[in-house]
Amino acid sequence: MYGIVRKEKLAPNVKLFDVSAPAVAAKSRPGQFVILRVHERGERFPITIADADPEKGTVAIIFAEVGKSSKQLGRLDEGDAILNFSGPLGNATKIERYGDVLCVGGGVMAGALLYQVKALRKAGNKITTIIGARSKEHLILLDELRENSDELHVATDDGSEGFEGLEFLSDILESKRFAHVITIGPTSMQMAVSEMTRPYGTPTTVNLFPIMVDGTGMCGACRVSVGEETKFACVHGPDFDGHRVNFEELISRMRFYNPNEKIAMVLFDGR
Template sequence: MQKTECTRVLETANTYKVLAKEDLAPQIKLMTVHAPDIAEKAQPGQFVIIRVDEKGERIPLTLVDWEKEKGTITLIFQEVGVSTRKLSTVAVEDAILNIVGPLGNPSDIRHYGTVAVACGGVATAAAYPIAKALKQSGNKVISIVGARTANLLILEKEMKAVSDELHISTDDGSKGYKGFVRDVLRTLIEEGQSFDIVYAIGPPIMMKTVCEVTRPHGIKTIVSLNPVMVDGMGMCGACRVSVDGKTQFACVDGPEFDGHLVDFNLLIKRLKIYFPDERKADELYQNTEKNRHE
């Protein structure tokens, strides 16, 4: 069938070409994508929702970096299930079907004084633009970057460039302090380092335990919540979380909240609801892909 001018325009408008792709760590990839409208408006703390192809689910990914002049955005993602595995197969010069954004409220970047940016795993990608903006606003930035093991550490060089101090921790001690990000933060506080605010970004259990470290010292702690999201626009309710006993939608009311008011146990419980289905879908997808390549 002959394509009309109108169809061609729509196709161009709705496809987001991948311009660069890089492996940062096992199963963690960086992608630079042409998305000028999003690059124009992006701010630290915001995210996009992508759909790889027509059969794809909508998944949220943080805006890690953007260049208005080039019209590009940078995404970093870990392959954990069907949609992120599918995304990792999109080659340079190919396109992602839909990207909606920027979504969510930008981080409240201002001059606080001394700020700790505590992050872990792939969430370092989400912490990086925040640390960068905090540094540009004149804060003293003390970053604590953690990972399970040394080869899963990402953006070390970039975090160092936007931090006054950078501390590394690994669960197995293969690099930096042996232990968790919260332990490094606790030690710094016990040694007399004062913080005006702490940003904690990582898996829910990491954010919960960082909040337990800061709570007794009354240090305001901002967390970026990662519930399952569908529309990303406050209509479906999938991302509901409980903050100060009230239901909030992380996509439009967050994703950042006062960590001392968040019900992390509920967040962790809700993230596990679809776990059996997600695992089944992932196994099916991986088997289908394997058979296709045999």
């Protein structure tokens, strides 16, 4: 069992947990994820690692309560425990000294972005960060991102804080030549960022969230088309070249179980 040593509410439906998992914490790197199961009847689902403290033996996860499993997780409290917490899974984000790096994150993935930003800055890069969310109340970790970036821009879908929408990214890309772009957040946002950097030929790393089941390359659930190849995001990714990902196919596959997810939520009795 993996004890929850800290629980914090970061936004209306977003929670942060520090989970005691020394073996996972010892090996975690930005871009990797865990697959967890709340209890013996729960489903396995992936969450990206938002930070790790090898000395304390804790791993931070930040998640949105969107359906049955994430709501079950969100109902746990400090002192409770998670049944399974497997990881770190997937490949870590490639951290190199690129030069000027643009980091674009959205919503609940701000924590995972911060983990990447800290590592990129430590490697000697100059970081411009863009963080976005649906609205002001859904923006999280702004102070921490500002502290760890050379420049920070904020955007919301409804314009309640910072820029409205992502169009302003064109001006940023026009004004500065970046050596590398990384993006993590809603798939539609990662697709938009990749399309906007394509004309500039700026290498763009995306971190994908297809449906995952085993997380070890066995089930095929997480397959994505990258260029002419079929890749399994859990073992070949989750980071890929955003200019080569077939996003339309990915988004359609991510929606495949929506009817079943709605039924599961209707039948959810709170346990």
